[in-house]
Amino acid sequence: MAQRRLWEVDDGLWERIEPLLPVVERRFRNPGRKRLDDRKALCGILFVLYTGMPWEFLPQELGYGSGMTCWRRLRDWNEAGVWQRLHETLLAELNSAGLIDWSRAAVDGSHVRAPKRGPKTGPSPVDRARIGSKHHVIVEGGGIPLAVTLTGGQRHDVTQLMPLIEAIPPVRGRRGRPRRRPEVLYADRAYDYDKYRKLVRAKGIQPEFARRGTEHGSGLGVYRWVVEKAIALLHWFRRLRIRWEIRDDIHEAFLRIGCSIICWRKLKNNSNC
Known part of the structure; x- marks a missing residue:
């Protein structure tokens, strides 16, 4: 069985992130190209976070979409408060488990x-x-x-x-x-x-x-x-x-994601998530 790569989102973490993501309705007329799956876009964001690779060099063969698509998704989700709410959700679970x-x-x-x-x-x-x-x-x-x-x-x-x-x-x-x-x-x-x-x-x-x-x-x-x-x-x-990042909000988004991943690892290592 192939080992899961670090930037691939496991099921437990995705179950906590998915409800926080804003719903984007597809246009009925002129829908355009099909929107990239949110989970794949998140994997692309995490790939850049883990490796430090420039957005424009995100490997297309990984199936995570283009670097610009992932960058826009990171920006939009940050503006929607997703990363802050994810951090708070994980802190609440850690607190409930007596781990804080x-x-x-x-x-x-x-x-x-x-x-x-x-x-x-x-x-x-x-x-x-x-x-x-x-x-x-x-x-x-x-x-x-x-x-x-x-x-x-x-x-x-x-x-x-x-x-x-x-x-x-x-x-x-x-x-x-x-x-x-x-x-x-x-x-x-x-x-x-x-x-x-x-x-x-x-x-x-x-x-x-x-x-x-x-x-x-x-x-x-x-x-x-x-x-x-x-x-x-x-x-x-x-x-x-x-x-x-020239934009401070994008770097702050990466910081919040990093904090959330640290929380998730702690929670996962001390429970059956």
Whole structure:
């Protein structure tokens, strides 16, 4: 039996994605060429995400349609909120299964180059002023991405601390009100500002940020490493290692898909999905 390729959507994931896709009615008069099957288009999108291949080089023999068709489908589905809703759906299932650790969370940012420039790019202070973007990620205690944001490469990590907290969706799956806030938030020295500690406390979260000017070995790395693991998993997708998209919304769509795939793998490995 042939092994399933990484970018091919398995049945369990497709069952969760298909109901979220907008329905496109075919025109009665002048219907034109038959619309490419949504599942095949999604496989083409994932092929680009996994391999980093330019859209125009998407192999036609795979049967996923043209690169432009897949690009349009990615754009349209992102505008319809499909990827955000998919992420929220998977978070709810993980929460229902008791796989989200709300006792703590961790936050960090990572720079990626953006050779084609575009919105949300800028000179990086850590990469000889090369133009790039930053991926900002907040994860729960086990490393599951709760939210992700995109900024220019010149933006300081701490400026995205509160937007990340606000971006955590209401996570359902358990009795009672949806959960949105971890109990403790861990971060490195880049987030060590009294102003932001107060803002985090005002959200009902205990900040545990490493102090600037102190020696390494605070012990907080025992809890912070999960966010570094999550960023490494996101950058395992070749299309997220370097930002080739001029449009920021397209790159953000890839980021949300990456977060959803990480959630799906966690759910699949811990259940009979």
